Amino acid sequence: MNQQAIIEETIKFVKISLQNAEGGHDWWHIYRVWQLSKFIATTERADLLVVELGALLHDIADSKFNDGDEEIGPRKARKFLESLEVKDEIINQVEYIIANISFKGGNQIAKFKFLELDIVQDADRLDALGAIGIARTFNYGGFKNREIYNPDIKPNLTMTKEAYKLSEAPSLNHFYEKLLLLKDKMNTNTGKKMAIQRHSFMEVFLEQFYKEWNGEL
Numbered sequence: 001m002n003q004q005a006i007i008e009e010t011i012k013f014v015k016i017s018l019q020n021a022e023g024g025h026d027w028w029h030i031y032r033v034w035q036l037s038k039f040i041a042t043t044e045r046a047d048l049l050v051v052e053l054g055a056l057l058h059d060i061a062d063s064k065f066n067d068g069d070e071e072i073g074p075r076k077a078r079k080f081l082e083s084l085e086v087k088d089e090i091i092n093q094v095e096y097i098i099a100n101i102s103f104k105g106g107n108q109i110a111k112f113k114f115l116e117l118d119i120v121q122d123a124d125r126l127d128a129l130g131a132i133g134i135a136r137t138f139n140y141g142g143f144k145n146r147e148i149y150n151p152d153i154k155p156n157l158t159m160t161k162e163a164y165k166l167s168e169a170p171s172l173n174h175f176y177e178k179l180l181l182l183k184d185k186m187n188t189n190t191g192k193k194m195a196i197q198r199h200s201f202m203e204v205f206l207e208q209f210y211k212e213w214n215g216e217l
Helices: 003-017 027-041 048-057 072-083 088-100 115-126 130-143 161-166 173-177 179-185 189-213
Strands: none
Touching (some): 027 048, 048 072, 048 115, 072 088, 088 115
16 A cells, blocks of 8 residues: 555544544644644655654544543554554554653653654644644633633642643643643744744733733723
8 A cells, every 4th residue: 555545544544533522632633733744844854654644643542531541542553554554663653653742741751752753743732832722722621621710720830740631720720731831842943933923822812811801901
């Protein structure tokens, strides 16, 4: 099977797998990350097949929606790619991307990094920033029935990985516990440049939010 056919089959698989997914982690999130990954890859000497497969499959079974199981995503991706007879070397890289792409709190850092992971991770982080990132944050907060904001519950910037996974804090805290930290965690030059504008947009949003919350406007 040629590369284009592999990508087309993967798209079909992802669309079916995520047809009932939460709105911030659905096919359209995958689509945006896929497009961003391809764009960033044009400025890097990367293996495009690994980049595209990593982007398309990175949230195929997010642990947040699978009782915290961090192995189900890589496992599901491997089984699918093996069914297409994709080379094991490529499958190993895609598995590693899926296992290490996410921001997990507790200052978790992948033990080993490579260019294709850097690219897909930047694309995924960019989709957590800016207008889309804001929309996704409040969509997920609503999905989990969380408060929008509670001034009595302060952001926790020293959470362990487990505490981060179990957090039920108001949605606005997520900006400080994750989103505003991502600009300085980008890997590629393209990702860093793109993150600056999206980060600034979130800062403007927060300023406006607090003014309206306090009845200043």
